Amino acid sequence: MIRLVDRNRRVRVAAVVVLVALGLFAFMEARPALQQPDALAFVDLAIEHPESMNVGERIPITVQGLAGDQVVHLSLDAGYGPRTFTSLSSDGEAQFLVPAAEGPGAGLVLIEAVSGVRRGLSTMEVVPGDAVSPLDVFLGPRTIEVGTGDIAMIVAVPADSFGNPVVTGTDVDYTLTRPGGETSTDAAPTEKLLSYIEVGSRTKTGRNVVSARVGEAQGPERIFDEVAAFAVPFEIAVVDAIPVANGRDLFSISTGELFDQFGNRLPDGTIGHLELSGVTGRRRMSASAIDSRLHFIIEAPSKPGQAIAQVFTSAAESEPLSITFPTAVAQIPIEITEGPEVSRIDVGRVVEPDGAFIPDGTPAEIISDGKLYDVIIESGLVSIVVPTANDVQVTILGETASAQGPTR
Amino acid sequence: MTMPETVERRTKKRILRLSLIIPLLCGAAAILLLSSAIMASIVSDQETQDIFTDAAVIPPELLDEIVWLDDPDDLPREMEPLTRIAVTSSWIRAWEQLEIVARTGDTSGVEVYFANSAREGVLERAGQWSGRSVSQVGHDLQLSFYSEDGQVIGLSSVESHLVRTDRVDDVEFTRETRESYDAVLVLDDGNWRIHHWVRRSLEGGSWTASS
Numbered sequence: 217m218i219r220l221v222d223r224n225r226r227v228r229v230a231a232v233v234v235l236v237a238l239g240l241f242a243f244m245e246a247r248p249a250l251q252q253p254d255a256l257a258f259v260d261l262a263i264e265h266p267e268s269m270n271v272g273e274r275i276p277i278t279v280q281g282l283a284g285d286q287v288v289h290l291s292l293d294a295g296y297g298p299r300t301f302t303s304l305s306s307d308g309e310a311q312f313l314v315p316a317a318e319g320p321g322a323g324l325v326l327i328e329a330v331s332g333v334r335r336g337l338s339t340m341e342v343v344p345g346d347a348v349s350p351l352d353v354f355l356g357p358r359t360i361e362v363g364t365g366d367i368a369m370i371v372a373v374p375a376d377s378f379g380n381p382v383v384t385g386t387d388v389d390y391t392l393t394r395p396g397g398e399t400s401t402d403a404a405p406t407e408k409l410l411s412y413i414e415v416g417s418r419t420k421t422g423r424n425v426v427s428a429r430v431g432e433a434q435g436p437e438r439i440f441d442e443v444a445a446f447a448v449p450f451e452i453a454v455v456d457a458i459p460v461a462n463g464r465d466l467f468s469i470s471t472g473e474l475f476d477q478f479g480n481r482l483p484d485g486t487i488g489h490l491e492l493s494g495v496t497g498r499r500r501m502s503a504s505a506i507d508s509r510l511h512f513i514i515e516a517p518s519k520p521g522q523a524i525a526q527v528f529t530s531a532a533e534s535e536p537l538s539i540t541f542p543t544a545v546a547q548i549p550i551e552i553t554e555g556p557e558v559s560r561i562d563v564g565r566v567v568e569p570d571g572a573f574i575p576d577g578t579p580a581e582i583i584s585d586g587k588l589y590d591v592i593i594e595s596g597l598v599s600i601v602v603p604t605a606n607d608v609q610v611t612i613l614g615e616t617a618s619a620q621g622p623t624r
Numbered sequence: 625m626t627m628p629e630t631v632e633r634r635t636k637k638r639i640l641r642l643s644l645i646i647p648l649l650c651g652a653a654a655i656l657l658l659s660s661a662i663m664a665s666i667v668s669d670q671e672t673q674d675i676f677t678d679a680a681v682i683p684p685e686l687l688d689e690i691v692w693l694d695d696p697d698d699l700p701r702e703m704e705p706l707t708r709i710a711v712t713s714s715w716i717r718a719w720e721q722l723e724i725v726a727r728t729g730d731t732s733g734v735e736v737y738f739a740n741s742a743r744e745g746v747l748e749r750a751g752q753w754s755g756r757s758v759s760q761v762g763h764d765l766q767l768s769f770y771s772e773d774g775q776v777i778g779l780s781s782v783e784s785h786l787v788r789t790d791r792v793d794d795v796e797f798t799r800e801t802r803e804s805y806d807a808v809l810v811l812d813d814g815n816w817r818i819h820h821w822v823r824r825s826l827e828g829g830s831w832t833a834s835s
Binding site: 291293294295296297298299300321322323324325326328330332333335337339352354355356357358367368369371373375379380381407408409410412414 | 700722725726740741742744745746748749750752753754756768769771772773774775776778780790792795797805806807808810819820821822823824825826828831833
């Protein structure tokens with residue numbers, strides 16, 4: 217009996233669950249239909265308006281087909297969004313006079329009238345006005361190279377006082393002042409909202425000034441430079457006296473003025489590099505042109521001898537320049553004093569060709585009986601104590617002197 | 625102690641163990657859920673969102689609806705593939721921005737995609753959408769101009785497939801339109817911005833109403 221009651225209860229519960237599930241399913245199925253009872257809206261309001269208007273003119277618009285006094289919303293949209301106006305209908309129509317300052321903008325304007333669920337649709341053409349200052353003028357590139365066929369382009373986007381691009385076919389006049397003052401004019405009509413001209417490079421470097429004009433409307437002048445492209449071969453020279461090979465004095469190598477094939481000076485910032493090879497090895501350094509010259513400051517080598525300098529730019533190079541660095545050491549006196557157990561070597565005073573002591577800190581190598589001693593000279597002197605000093609050799613800045621000590 | 629008694633005791637112990645373990649596991653799970661919810665709220669709070677504001681992701685299906693028609697032969701310069709991708713993105717985002725302005729009135733992103741007259745045009749009309757909106761379905765684009773220095777683009781949307789909506793009370797009116805536009809885009813600060821666009825044509829279907 218108890219089992220029978222339980223079974224009945226289970227059946228009832230199961231039935232309720234099934235019914236609930238079915239109900240939910242039916243609700244879910246029915247819901248989209250409830251949400252989207254799509255139907256064609258009632259579009260029967262007639263909109264009367266001119267087919268075409270000029271921007272800035274007041275636009276008379278009449279909405280017809282209204283019943284009695286009703287609120288009518290009118291919107292005009294040229295693309296950036298609607299301008300909306302509201303009026304009350306009278307005798308079945310509502311009249312609007314869209315103020316010039318609140319016009320929709322130029323182009324094809326979408327006109328919509330709404331009164332309750334009744335709607336009206338139309339389009340009209342609004343013609344842009346004349347161009348006004350300042351014109352939008354874009355120019356680029358701002359630097360082109362002479363004699364290479366490079367082109368600078370000037371683009372103008374003339375617009376009327378409401379910001380609308382002017383009518384297609386509007387001529388834009390361009391005035392170009394070349395380096396040297398030569399002036400030329402060109403014209404190009406607008407198409408797809410803009411107008412452009414191309415200016416090719418010629419053979420004279422300098423500043424070009426371009427201006428654009430549409431009738432009385434002008435834009436800011438734009439500037440681009442024509443610059444020399446590649447240098448032709450050039451000369452180099454040591455600017456000051458060639459220093460002695462003391463490893464510390466500085467000297468300069470400079471190019472002459474760098475010119476291109478048309479005789480234009482190369483612009484500042486032109487990169488060049490110097491290659492210098494000599495007894496102390498090779499070195500390479502870069503410089504930027506200032507006043508169309510490349511200038512290199514170099515440290516004198518620490519050994520006398522010949523060095524070859526040559527300067528390169530991207531397309532040209534100088535003739536090799538031979539530089540001979542004289543010795544920095546006039547004489548190297550060596551004195552050996554033998555003691556009972558050790559010997560003393562005194563070097564100096566070492567002097568330069570002009571008689572001055574060689575600078576303090578100059579390194580020297582002393583080889584005594586095959587053993588190397590690295591020392592620093594101060595006040596032209598250096599002294600060391602060694603076990604034996606039979607055969608002494610001293611090297612300073614590439615110059616070598618030797619001395620024999622008394623045999624112990 | 626007999627064997628059945630031992631088994632019964634073990635069973636009781638097991639039940640007791642289970643009755644303790646299950647609430648403990650449930651409690652642990654609840655704590656885990658609660659802590660993850662707290663963490664989620666921390667990492668997605670307004671400040672964090674302000675810091676990590678990415679550009680809106682363009683739906684892939686919308687990208688598929690952008691068709692570039694062949695470029696004219698007389699272009700001053702050929703457009704680079706990456707520039708075309710950037711312009712596509714800017715065009716879609718500009719329309720998306722217009723929809724944001726229409727639906728929410730939020731104009732904070734307008735200057736990112738519009739400049740010059742276009743920006744003024746959108747801002748001036750931002751408060752007048754009043755229930756209206758426009759959303760994009762697809763665009764057929766054609767390049768009409770590309771400047772020598774890659775700074776200015778003339779672009780024609782030969783056909784922009786749009787959906788215009790207007791909500792009046794509880795009724796939403798919807799209408800599909802196919803419009804064409806001429807536009808000028810300028811590269812400003814590495815971003816292509818619309819300086820002008822002008823509607824050239826408009827064909828539309830009927831309004832449908834839904835509540």
